[in-house]
Amino acid sequence: MSNLTRDLQRTWTKRRDEKARRLAKVERLAEGRVLPTESIVEALQALLAPGDRVVLEGNNQKQATFLSAALNQVDPAKINNLHMLMSSISRPEHLDIFERGIAKKVDFSYAGPQSLRVAQMLEDGVLDVGAIHTYLELYARLFVDLIPTVALVAADKADAAGNLYTGPNTEETPTIVEATAFRDGIVIAQVNELVDELPRVDIPASWVDFVVVADKPYQLEPLFTRDPRHITEVQILMAMLVIRGIYERHQVTSLNHGVGFNAAAIELLLPTYGESLGLRGKICRHWTLNPHPTLIPAIESGWVESIHCFGSEVGMEDYIAARPDVFFTGHDGSLRSNRLLSQVAGQYAVDLFIGSTLQMDGDGNSSTVTLGRLAGFGGAPNMGHDPHGRRHSTPAWLSLITSESPTVRGRKLVVQMVETFQRGNAPTFVESLDAIQVGRDAVLPVTPVMIYGDDVTHVVTEEGIAYLYKARDRTERRQALVAIAGVTPVGRQHDPRLNGRLRRDGLVAFPEDLGIRRTDAKRSLLAAKSIEDLVDWSGGLYKPPAHFRSW
Amino acid sequence: MSNLTRDLQRTWTKRRDEKARRLAKVERLAEGRVLPTESIVEALQALLAPGDRVVLEGNNQKQATFLSAALNQVDPAKINNLHMLMSSISRPEHLDIFERGIAKKVDFSYAGPQSLRVAQMLEDGVLDVGAIHTYLELYARLFVDLIPTVALVAADKADAAGNLYTGPNTEETPTIVEATAFRDGIVIAQVNELVDELPRVDIPASWVDFVVVADKPYQLEPLFTRDPRHITEVQILMAMLVIRGIYERHQVTSLNHGVGFNAAAIELLLPTYGESLGLRGKICRHWTLNPHPTLIPAIESGWVESIHCFGSEVGMEDYIAARPDVFFTGHDGSLRSNRLLSQVAGQYAVDLFIGSTLQMDGDGNSSTVTLGRLAGFGGAPNMGHDPHGRRHSTPAWLSLITSESPTVRGRKLVVQMVETFQRGNAPTFVESLDAIQVGRDAVLPVTPVMIYGDDVTHVVTEEGIAYLYKARDRTERRQALVAIAGVTPVGRQHDPRLNGRLRRDGLVAFPEDLGIRRTDAKRSLLAAKSIEDLVDWSGGLYKPPAHFRSW
Known part of the structure; x- marks a missing residue:
């Protein structure tokens, strides 16, 4: 062998250990993989840490509205400087989290409805832009140099095991879950309802850490209808x-x-x-x-x-x-x-x-x-x-x-x-x-x-x-x-x-x-x-x- | 409304009906979603039809060897003129099926070990080449104009419901299964073993029609090891x-x-x-x-x-x-x-x-x-x-x-x-x-x-x-x-x-x-x-x- 030596002290399971540490903090809140609706803000405060890379689902049509609203309610003294990965900046609270100091940096693809405010906040130094991507290159970077710590996604239904049914709007959900789940990140899915049997499985339970029933169905917009x-x-x-x-x-x-x-x-x-x-x-x-x-x-x-x-x-x-x-x-x-x-x-x-x-x-x-x-x-x-x-x-x-x-x-x-x-x-x-x-x-x-x-x-x-x-x-x-x-x-x-x-x-x-x-x-x-x-x-x-x- | 009219006679479920017709033919062979190892040739003869587009899994490393060998044993009088979609032409039987008349056309990405024979068979008119692709563009066409009728894939383990565990060599399996399963194609997975509980789920059972335990583990080659x-x-x-x-x-x-x-x-x-x-x-x-x-x-x-x-x-x-x-x-x-x-x-x-x-x-x-x-x-x-x-x-x-x-x-x-x-x-x-x-x-x-x-x-x-x-x-x-x-x-x-x-x-x-x-x-x-x-x-x-x- 070469005279170079391996660093025998180094740990190779930092991400996994950190995930286990965070999951343990919410054990008392969750019932198996199900988080109670009313505990979501508390759970996010336990599962997130300052500086985390957080992918928040929001395509054009489909928005993880319950989770984005909850994220906006966490205590900025505890959770701050998040690096947000969002294919679309669509809702006011997507930017409120920057004004509140919860998040600092964003990599995104599209900011149609919020484009004026994004430009203003960038000029005011409230928000840093990593880069503006196409959807595909942003997804690609989730597997290379923008690997998420936490994913906040939306699905139609879940079973108690954590299997997800996205319904017709599968969209980006499987991709951002795969990037997060297989690098020891934490995956939290809001669902419209919890059922005993799913119509089909779009994302297997073994990729999902928590499901939470949203207070109301996720936002869905008919953006591609032309009269x-x-x-x-x-x-x-x-x-x-x-x-x-x-x-x-x-x-x-x-x-x-x-x-x-x-x-x-x-x-x-x-x-x-x-x-x-x-x-x-x-x-x-x-x-x-x-x-x-x-x-x-x-x-x-x-x-x-x-x-x-x-x-x-x-x-x-x-x-x-x-x-x-x-x-x-x-x-x-x-x-x-x-x-x-x-x-x-x-x-x-x-x-x-x-x-x-x-x-x-x-x-x-x-x-x-x-x-x-x-x-x-x-x-x-x-x-x-x-x-x-x-x-x-x-x-x-x-x-x-x-x-x-x-x-x-x-x-x-x-x-x-x-x-x-x-x-x-x-x-x-x-x-x-x-x-x-x-x-x-x-x-x-x-x-x-x-x-x-x-x-x-x-x-x-x-x-x-x-x-x-x-x-x-x-x-x-x-x-x-x-x-x-x-x-x-x-x-x-x-x-x-x-x-x-x-x-x-x-x-x-x-x-x-x-x-x-x-x-x-x-x-x-x-x-x-x-x-x-x-x-x-x-x-x-x-x-x-x-x-x-x-x- | 316009004076143009819809064709009210047209059926919009041809693919689904045809799939149901074929599945019914193997009902007596299968136990739920599990096909017996020894019935695979008979099952393929029932599930395939002349001219089908068949995606046969074979990346560089991982080959659905049991299924490719079985395909080579079907009766060309019954199953012929298949259009094969293969990212890699790696094994002799991948070309034997053309010589036997089971298959006629191929779209592929790589034919390293078989490249000489591919060229010869093309010259002899035994095989038609649709096109030579990169991996990514071949996968892309599976969702556009080369949508498969049948997918023959390989995984490590399955449970009786049909959930698949691919292990480390997940490779192209989820992609070709998704293209097939969601367009009413038939997905058949060979597995090394059937187990009660999978280590993790790589592909949900609701995307899979049949699993079959292979006579021996799928071929896996260490192609990227350089001494x-x-x-x-x-x-x-x-x-x-x-x-x-x-x-x-x-x-x-x-x-x-x-x-x-x-x-x-x-x-x-x-x-x-x-x-x-x-x-x-x-x-x-x-x-x-x-x-x-x-x-x-x-x-x-x-x-x-x-x-x-x-x-x-x-x-x-x-x-x-x-x-x-x-x-x-x-x-x-x-x-x-x-x-x-x-x-x-x-x-x-x-x-x-x-x-x-x-x-x-x-x-x-x-x-x-x-x-x-x-x-x-x-x-x-x-x-x-x-x-x-x-x-x-x-x-x-x-x-x-x-x-x-x-x-x-x-x-x-x-x-x-x-x-x-x-x-x-x-x-x-x-x-x-x-x-x-x-x-x-x-x-x-x-x-x-x-x-x-x-x-x-x-x-x-x-x-x-x-x-x-x-x-x-x-x-x-x-x-x-x-x-x-x-x-x-x-x-x-x-x-x-x-x-x-x-x-x-x-x-x-x-x-x-x-x-x-x-x-x-x-x-x-x-x-x-x-x-x-x-x-x-x-x-x-x-x-x-x-x-x-x-x-």
């Missing part, structure tokens, strides 16, 4: 461009849609405009996305073979359960979503990502970060790039090859679909992203760009499509982009004399080049024009939340 | 270059190591050469890799904070169980590996990938595919690229920025470490990859490149380091690469008069530039020089398989 009434004719025109000029042209069979009315318009045109082009069975067969209600007509018309979901959507439960040939469901009949797996599938297994943004510069860089708001990007950057580790080919992927080199590879389609102006007349195309200033103000190490221009293959506006992947250099790229940027500051740089060459080289297509008449882009083309229509399409299985009902 | 006796002084020199010129320079704290003696040499130099540079605690703290025995000295010397594993390694079980502060272990004490999660972590959460290859061209493209062999690449392309969806920063990631643009981002370090000549004197650096010809012969849609040159940031040989990420254009990139390519056909194009500029611009570093004397690269620097040394370092906890023992 077709609000879809405009400009959006319908853009959707026609996408179907004709991208999906049909590149034979896109597997894809992800971002949320928003643009994507909803496409979904609602498949059974009408798409059908008239004879595209059923040829495009849009396999999806990774949340169960958007606006997909119902396409499903019912036989367009969709499979959908894997990040999460579920309130109101879609019965419809999903009745369509197991399309959705991933358990033997109990309800959806099994999985945010991590769906992000992996959306990154690697589909041919196209289509999303939208608030601002785009002349190089195609885009961001939803605008002045004063530090929103994060959720999953968009993960799906909105070309994964260089991909090695399998499809017709769509191969269709983006523009070189003759023997070592060339295909490319994922990354499409940005934007109107040239946002509501309130702010131009979408700008010389310089607001994100640059926001990044400087927040002293971020790099500008918070959502999708980088070099990853974008197509940009669609109401003016036409820029086929950026065909550009031979940065100048040509910019020429194609400004040609469809309308009368924005960027678009005004366009020289219309270039149009002939750009169209001939296939760098730009205007509606007429695709056989689309602007006057055909009518709301009558939508397969459903209202939430009520969607309910009808579903045969009454879709049950929209009250505030979407108008009839 | 330090075979590490050469050239490899030690290269390892010193990497530690000094890359890990120290870029402050690499989280990383993945490929398998092979090059990486083993680095691991064994950390407690000696690395220690002498004062780097403990500063570099190489967080790892995603299999539990390489050559990491034991670094772990014992306090270098390693965490390791997340793709799989386990035979002989490392007791050592891992005694080091829960470092490894991910269950409350039963044994490792929890997870190939998908570790691939996600290796892609997104670490700063550096270092691997090796058999051939590299002047643009830095590399492949392990050589003439006549269609090997696939396993996980290397997934970890050996810059994930453009990454948004969090680390000092290492930021250190690769070379531009002043406000929308610039950092970059993952992708390092290739190769000697200029392979064993048998074949040059590593070649004008044109053999993979191009292999791809043409096999009529693959693109050349099977393992790592693309544009993803590689550093190349290390015994001559020095090429810092490719600093090159301003393709010419400069090539100049840097040929400068360290020795006397290979590519290296002979080097003009030594460029050396001054290349060194000054930081494009190339030779050992002397890094303060390394070639004569210091001695085997005496290795923290362990033999398997026996590794056992000593482990305090006897590491129990190498018999064929690695020489004492």
Whole structure:
């Protein structure tokens, strides 16, 4: 053996010993693995310690509200300087814990509703940001250098042994529990009810330390429901461009849609405009996305073979359960979503990502970060790039090859679909992203760009499509982009004399080049024009939340 | 509602009904969820149907040998044209099923030991290849367009209800079971034994249809054990270059190591050469890799904070169980590996990938595919690229920025470490990859490149380091690469008069530039020089398989 020696004094079970020490403190409170509802604050004070890394479940839709409220009630003199790991900062108490001094640092992915306050608290030094991640990279770091000490998660039901049933909103729960449980962390799950027999087991009891019945069911928001009434004719025109000029042209069979009315318009045109082009069975067969209600007509018309979901959507439960040939469901009949797996599938297994943004510069860089708001990007950057580790080919992927080199590879389609102006007349195309200033103000190490221009293959506006992947250099790229940027500051740089060459080289297509008449882009083309229509399409299985009902 | 109508005749439970039909056929064979060992062939004939998509578990290490042997015994007149989904084609019967006509098409990731026969059978039309994937993208497609009908998997133990304990080699089992179980596929698990109480539950019974006790334990191979006796002084020199010129320079704290003696040499130099540079605690703290025995000295010397594993390694079980502060272990004490999660972590959460290859061209493209062999690449392309969806920063990631643009981002370090000549004197650096010809012969849609040159940031040989990420254009990139390519056909194009500029611009570093004397690269620097040394370092906890023992 080498003359180096092992440190024989060192303990290798620090984490396990510390966990045992903490569990012993709550033994008198718990009945087996069940913590009484009213003891949760006391239990958290016993199970947490200053400086802990705490992963608090909160995706877009599903929030561990009982546990986050309880965390906000612990005594900051005892529990402080927590390092929070949260995919989404969604609720006021998520930030209150920083103001109260319970937590100090946060690593997160998305802060939509709280983005203004996050930026302010960062500026005031109340909160430190580790980094802003995509969902997938944040989950990844839970297994590397952000391993949690404690996980606070939400499930539908538990049995007394601690087995968990998450129901349709499985989402990120298994992932954050696995990271915590297998590194001697402490897993606490709030559940809506305790039952004798679970419909199915989503997380085995041997991964869970405590379950606690919440005072009320966890918060669940229908964030991905878009009312077709609000879809405009400009959006319908853009959707026609996408179907004709991208999906049909590149034979896109597997894809992800971002949320928003643009994507909803496409979904609602498949059974009408798409059908008239004879595209059923040829495009849009396999999806990774949340169960958007606006997909119902396409499903019912036989367009969709499979959908894997990040999460579920309130109101879609019965419809999903009745369509197991399309959705991933358990033997109990309800959806099994999985945010991590769906992000992996959306990154690697589909041919196209289509999303939208608030601002785009002349190089195609885009961001939803605008002045004063530090929103994060959720999953968009993960799906909105070309994964260089991909090695399998499809017709769509191969269709983006523009070189003759023997070592060339295909490319994922990354499409940005934007109107040239946002509501309130702010131009979408700008010389310089607001994100640059926001990044400087927040002293971020790099500008918070959502999708980088070099990853974008197509940009669609109401003016036409820029086929950026065909550009031979940065100048040509910019020429194609400004040609469809309308009368924005960027678009005004366009020289219309270039149009002939750009169209001939296939760098730009205007509606007429695709056989689309602007006057055909009518709301009558939508397969459903209202939430009520969607309910009808579903045969009454879709049950929209009250505030979407108008009839 | 629209005048379009739903197809009211359509069934939406085809998959579920078909599953029920098949399960009914084996009811008389099974006792609850337990199939008798001797009935497995009969059961497979009842549960499978021609054209099914069948995912057969076989990672590198762990093989569902009992089930693959049984599959080879079904009657091809009844069961044929199966579409196999296999991360690894490792065993002769994996190909026999194609020769017997039981299977026709395969989608896979790696075919190391069978690569010659795969190429031959493809040429003979006995087998169709869907595509060659990385592990992660193959798993991803199981949730999109390659959803399995049947999964044949391996676990250590089951209880009569069907709960599974995988033990340390959890690997891909949960992923392929989830894809199958939640789309009304049929999940059959071979187990080494049936027990009353499991040490822990890795997969809940509600995801499993049948368990069957195998006639003998599943095959498990120690594929990642490298005997330090075979590490050469050239490899030690290269390892010193990497530690000094890359890990120290870029402050690499989280990383993945490929398998092979090059990486083993680095691991064994950390407690000696690395220690002498004062780097403990500063570099190489967080790892995603299999539990390489050559990491034991670094772990014992306090270098390693965490390791997340793709799989386990035979002989490392007791050592891992005694080091829960470092490894991910269950409350039963044994490792929890997870190939998908570790691939996600290796892609997104670490700063550096270092691997090796058999051939590299002047643009830095590399492949392990050589003439006549269609090997696939396993996980290397997934970890050996810059994930453009990454948004969090680390000092290492930021250190690769070379531009002043406000929308610039950092970059993952992708390092290739190769000697200029392979064993048998074949040059590593070649004008044109053999993979191009292999791809043409096999009529693959693109050349099977393992790592693309544009993803590689550093190349290390015994001559020095090429810092490719600093090159301003393709010419400069090539100049840097040929400068360290020795006397290979590519290296002979080097003009030594460029050396001054290349060194000054930081494009190339030779050992002397890094303060390394070639004569210091001695085997005496290795923290362990033999398997026996590794056992000593482990305090006897590491129990190498018999064929690695020489004492």
